[in-house]
Amino acid sequence: MRKIFLIFPLILFITITIFLYKGLENDPSHLPSALIGKNLPQFELETLLDREQITDKDILLDEPFLLNVWATWCYACRLEHAMLNELATEGIIIVGLNYKDDRNLANDWLNQRGNPYLFSIFDSNGSLGFDLGVYGAPETYLVDRKGVIRHKRVGIVDEHIWLSEFQELYLSLKGQNE
Amino acid sequence: MIAEIGQLSLILALCTCALMLFIPILSIQFQNESWLRLSAPLALNQLFFACFSFVCLSLCFVFDDFSVKYVAQNSNSLLPLIYKVSAVWGAHEGSLLLWIFVLSGWTAAVAFLGANITVKFRSHVLSVLAAVSISFLLFLILTSNPFDRILPIAPEDGGDLNPLLQDFGLIVHPPLLYMGYVGLAVPFAFAVALLFSERYEKVKMSWCRPWINVSWAFLTAGITLGSWWAYYELGWGGWWFWDPVENASLMPWLVATALMHSASVSEKKGTVVSWTILLAILAFSLSLLGTFLVRSGILTSVHAFASDPERGIFLLIIFIVLVGSSLFLFALKGHHLVSKPASKGWTREFFIIMNNMLLVSITTIILIGTLYPLLSDILNLGKISVGPPYFDFFFVPTTIAIAVFMGMSVSSRWNNGNFDESLQRVVLPGFASIALGLVTVVVIDFTSSSYDFSWQALITIMVASWIVLTLCEDIVAKIRSDKLKILKNKSYLGMTLAHTGLALLILGVGLSNSYSVQSDLLMSPGKRANVAGYDFLFKELIKSDGPNYQSRKGIFEVSYNDRDQGVLIPEKRSYFSGRDIMTEAGIRTNILKDIYVSLGESVDSDSWSVRLYVKPMVRFIWIGGFLIACGGILASLNRRNVKVSSLNS
Amino acid sequence: MHPIRRQRLQIVALIFLLSACAAGLVIYVLGQNANFFFTPSQILAGEYRSGSTIRVGGMVVEGSVSRPNENLQTQFTLTDGKTSLDIVYEGILPDLFAENEAAIATGVMSVSNKLIASQVLAKHDENYTPPELTETMDFIRYSDYKVQ
Numbered sequence: 001m002r003k004i005f006l007i008f009p010l011i012l013f014i015t016i017t018i019f020l021y022k023g024l025e026n027d028p029s030h031l032p033s034a035l036i037g038k039n040l041p042q043f044e045l046e047t048l049l050d051r052e053q054i055t056d057k058d059i060l061l062d063e064p065f066l067l068n069v070w071a072t073w074c075y076a077c078r079l080e081h082a083m084l085n086e087l088a089t090e091g092i093i094i095v096g097l098n099y100k101d102d103r104n105l106a107n108d109w110l111n112q113r114g115n116p117y118l119f120s121i122f123d124s125n126g127s128l129g130f131d132l133g134v135y136g137a138p139e140t141y142l143v144d145r146k147g148v149i150r151h152k153r154v155g156i157v158d159e160h161i162w163l164s165e166f167q168e169l170y171l172s173l174k175g176q177n178e
Numbered sequence: 179m180i181a182e183i184g185q186l187s188l189i190l191a192l193c194t195c196a197l198m199l200f201i202p203i204l205s206i207q208f209q210n211e212s213w214l215r216l217s218a219p220l221a222l223n224q225l226f227f228a229c230f231s232f233v234c235l236s237l238c239f240v241f242d243d244f245s246v247k248y249v250a251q252n253s254n255s256l257l258p259l260i261y262k263v264s265a266v267w268g269a270h271e272g273s274l275l276l277w278i279f280v281l282s283g284w285t286a287a288v289a290f291l292g293a294n295i296t297v298k299f300r301s302h303v304l305s306v307l308a309a310v311s312i313s314f315l316l317f318l319i320l321t322s323n324p325f326d327r328i329l330p331i332a333p334e335d336g337g338d339l340n341p342l343l344q345d346f347g348l349i350v351h352p353p354l355l356y357m358g359y360v361g362l363a364v365p366f367a368f369a370v371a372l373l374f375s376e377r378y379e380k381v382k383m384s385w386c387r388p389w390i391n392v393s394w395a396f397l398t399a400g401i402t403l404g405s406w407w408a409y410y411e412l413g414w415g416g417w418w419f420w421d422p423v424e425n426a427s428l429m430p431w432l433v434a435t436a437l438m439h440s441a442s443v444s445e446k447k448g449t450v451v452s453w454t455i456l457l458a459i460l461a462f463s464l465s466l467l468g469t470f471l472v473r474s475g476i477l478t479s480v481h482a483f484a485s486d487p488e489r490g491i492f493l494l495i496i497f498i499v500l501v502g503s504s505l506f507l508f509a510l511k512g513h514h515l516v517s518k519p520a521s522k523g524w525t526r527e528f529f530i531i532m533n534n535m536l537l538v539s540i541t542t543i544i545l546i547g548t549l550y551p552l553l554s555d556i557l558n559l560g561k562i563s564v565g566p567p568y569f570d571f572f573f574v575p576t577t578i579a580i581a582v583f584m585g586m587s588v589s590s591r592w593n594n595g596n597f598d599e600s601l602q603r604v605v606l607p608g609f610a611s612i613a614l615g616l617v618t619v620v621v622i623d624f625t626s627s628s629y630d631f632s633w634q635a636l637i638t639i640m641v642a643s644w645i646v647l648t649l650c651e652d653i654v655a656k657i658r659s660d661k662l663k664i665l666k667n668k669s670y671l672g673m674t675l676a677h678t679g680l681a682l683l684i685l686g687v688g689l690s691n692s693y694s695v696q697s698d699l700l701m702s703p704g705k706r707a708n709v710a711g712y713d714f715l716f717k718e719l720i721k722s723d724g725p726n727y728q729s730r731k732g733i734f735e736v737s738y739n740d741r742d743q744g745v746l747i748p749e750k751r752s753y754f755s756g757r758d759i760m761t762e763a764g765i766r767t768n769i770l771k772d773i774y775v776s777l778g779e780s781v782d783s784d785s786w787s788v789r790l791y792v793k794p795m796v797r798f799i800w801i802g803g804f805l806i807a808c809g810g811i812l813a814s815l816n817r818r819n820v821k822v823s824s825l826n827s
Numbered sequence: 828m829h830p831i832r833r834q835r836l837q838i839v840a841l842i843f844l845l846s847a848c849a850a851g852l853v854i855y856v857l858g859q860n861a862n863f864f865f866t867p868s869q870i871l872a873g874e875y876r877s878g879s880t881i882r883v884g885g886m887v888v889e890g891s892v893s894r895p896n897e898n899l900q901t902q903f904t905l906t907d908g909k910t911s912l913d914i915v916y917e918g919i920l921p922d923l924f925a926e927n928e929a930a931i932a933t934g935v936m937s938v939s940n941k942l943i944a945s946q947v948l949a950k951h952d953e954n955y956t957p958p959e960l961t962e963t964m965d966f967i968r969y970s971d972y973k974v975q
Binding site: 539789 | 861
């Protein structure tokens with residue numbers, strides 16, 4: 001009788017813990033992976049700088065590249081920018097997706113802070129962002145040369161994230177290319 | 179450089195804790211009790227390292243070292259100095275560092291306060307506290323290091339502190355709340371150490387009780403302040419939202435309240451010991467659970483911090499290790515804690531235990547309501563949220579029942595409880611509170627045109643006066659029977675103060691709910707509106723900019739029956755960084771009534787949506803909370819007459 | 828021992844009975860107050876229980892916000908990218924409410940297939956600057972992907 005009373009809390013605790021563990025697996029930040037392995041969505045937009053028309057067919061490059069979602073209103077992007085510049089000097093191709101932003105502000109930003117992007121897609125009303133499942137900035141996608149999304153990072157890419165999540169995959173994708 | 183020193187200091191703190199953890203084992207290993215004397219100085223060491231590390235992070239903020247990632251994310255060079263310092267605990271990493279700093283403070287306090295604790299028992303308690311510290315230090319260092327740098331190139335300026343948090347409330351609210359949350363680790367450590375000891379001694383409970391009272395008082399103060407902050411900073415006049423994060427702080431509070439009372443029973447009567455131990459474990463477990471729920475991002479809430487599944491897993495592991503092992507120990511060794519059988523009859527003990535049951539039940543109900551959305555999500559029953567009516571439905575009747583038992587318990591004896599005697603004592607307070615409730619509500623109904631008769635108000639006043647009047651009766655009875663000495667007893671005074679505080683709190687909640695008048699409307703400068711007899715004139719709208727934000731201020735002149743009641747200045751701020759918009763309410767208060775204006779949005783060129791509020795008695799909520807906290811502190815100052823001879827009893 | 832045992836048994840039975848009642852009540856009240864979350868598409872498909880309080884999330888359609896009268900009544904349209912739903916709300920909109928941004932409305936469906944909202948939320952997270960509401964949009968997109 002007394003023993004049951006003493007063990008009861010432990011049993012209750014174990015139940016709750018299992019349940020919490022399941023809850024963690026359900027973490028919302030796992031959801032976006034649904035896009036992995038799919039092609040970039042179709043779009044028809046302008047580039048930021050030259051206002052050229054650009055579609056999803058145009059960004060099939062010969063190399064894997066990073067698609068980086070950024071905006072001037074995004075503070076985390078400011079922190080990330082130095083890292084992107086660094087990656088660009090290492091020869092990694094980065095395409096920008098300027099998300100829900102003002103064209104002039106965005107161009108000023110690139111003039112001031114350096115432009116790590118091969119070009120930026122100007123997505124002022126967020127239509128491509130919506131199709132991509134972007135829910136903020138910064139976000140970074142690794143896209144292979146067939147236009148298939150291979151990895152997605154929500155939040156800042158810093159050195160640690162690059163080394164642990166991107167570099168190996170990037171190099172292997174690049175290797176397949178050659 | 180400073181960041182690296184801070185980091186090193188954290189690692190040294192970790193080493194110190196590791197040593198402190200093993201001291202009792204070492205002393206057995208070497209069969210030398212003098213090892214146990216090492217625990218206390220080690221605790222002081224830990225405090226030193228934790229404090230040093232905390233100072234280092236603060237310095238990084240003050241000197242705008244944006245190469246430190248955490249600083250860059252949460253501060254910028256425009257931020258006023260005071261917010262730079264408070265930004266230290268404005269986000270996840272820093273607040274964890276504060277957590278550890280506070281825990282080290284408690285550990286050192288346990289090591290050096292409470293002179294009559296035996297060296298051995300103290301060393302055991304410190305060892306358990308060290309285990310808690312180690313878990314969180316590892317968590318901090320491995321998953322959320324605040325000293326991480328952004329290399330190779332540091333940004334030239336940082337992001338910004340969430341404008342919601344650029345406020346006095348934030349400077350004080352988290353540290354107070356943490357003092358409470360973390361303070362519950364001390365009763366937890368005592369409980370675990372007690373489980374290790376061979377048999378229960380009342381004296382050990384009396385060593386533990388002041389710690390329960392103090393941490394509970396801090397928790398009370400933290401929650402009260404948080405609710406006050408929500409009231410004036412979130413802008414819309416609410417003070418409690420049944421948000422998961424609020425629930426996460428309320429649950430440990432409720433269990434700690436139960437613990438405080440059952441510990442007094444266990445100390446005085448030597449009964450319900452294993453229950454008290456269980457409550458001590460549960461209170462800290464719930465504070466850990468709260469930390470987990472908030473930090474893992476498993477639940478979404480207004481307060482949610484950026485979520486990271488890796489951190490969630492780590493926190494879950496900590497939760498499993500600390501709580502699981504202590505509950506396992508409880509299941510294994512709980513039966514050693516033989517306590518006397520519970521006293522018979524209508525004693526004070528009986529009523530306290532009844533309230534204990536109620537407190538634990540309502541905690542369970544809140545826990546279910548908080549976790550139910552998660553359960554439904556896991557079982558694919560759909561995404562849901564549990565509305566406040568669920569919580570209100572259970573919380574209100576439970577509170578009333580608790581208040582009734584509270585009065586009964588004050589009016590009963592510890593020994594030889596006699597139902598007739600208790601009943602006799604409460605007849606007068608009982609009838610008086612019913613009469614008081616009826617008279618007040620009817621008078622309000624007849625004299626004021628803006629307020630109608632309200633059942634809620636009637637019950638509120640009856641319950642609150644019941645609490646106060648039974649206390650008064652008790653004091654009078656004590657004076658009559660010449661027990662004046664007990665009136666000087668800090669424990670008794672603390673109890674009286676806290677119970678009175680609860681009465682005020684109930685009064686504030688109930689009356690502000692039943693008599694508040696709210697009006698949302700469209701106003702443009704020059705227009706007037708009338709709410710509950712108060713005349714609001716929207717005089718003008720002015721621009722005024724702060725150091726890091728643009729602002730619009732509305733000037734509202736308030737009058738009542740043509741008597742000037744002053745000017746209210748609600749404000750709308752939009753921060754330069756991050757496009758954040760903030761609403762600062764304009765509040766005019768005397769103790770009995772708050773007049774409240776907030777600006778919504780500008781609808782067209784010159785009209786604004788505006789919320790006008792007249793809230794009577796709402797201040798009583800926080801005054802009550804403050805008194806409750808004071809009561810807890812006062813009670814903990816009580817010198818207990820523990821004689822050394824009783825160590826052997 | 829026997830009378831004590833019997834008394835104990837009675838107490839246990841009483842506690843058991845009480846907690847069973849409490850559990851039943853909790854489940855009932857929880858069911859009454861659990862507000863289910865839907866996307867406009869799900870509403871259109873009639874997946875909700877009529878008369879119950881529900882929550883609808885989506886993006887506020889550009890140009891849809893209007894105030895027909897001289898009071899605080901606001902009408903706007905929420906979309907999940909496929910279908911949209913009209914919301915009627917009287918009161919002050921939250922600070923971060925804007926067109927092309929995400930919002931959640933809580934309320935009851937009317938006969939004319941509009942949501943009469945009692946509360947509108949627009950939530951965001953300072954650490955990550957999402958212009959849209961994380962949970963809602965996640966949910967919407969996730970269900971979209973599942974369809975594809």
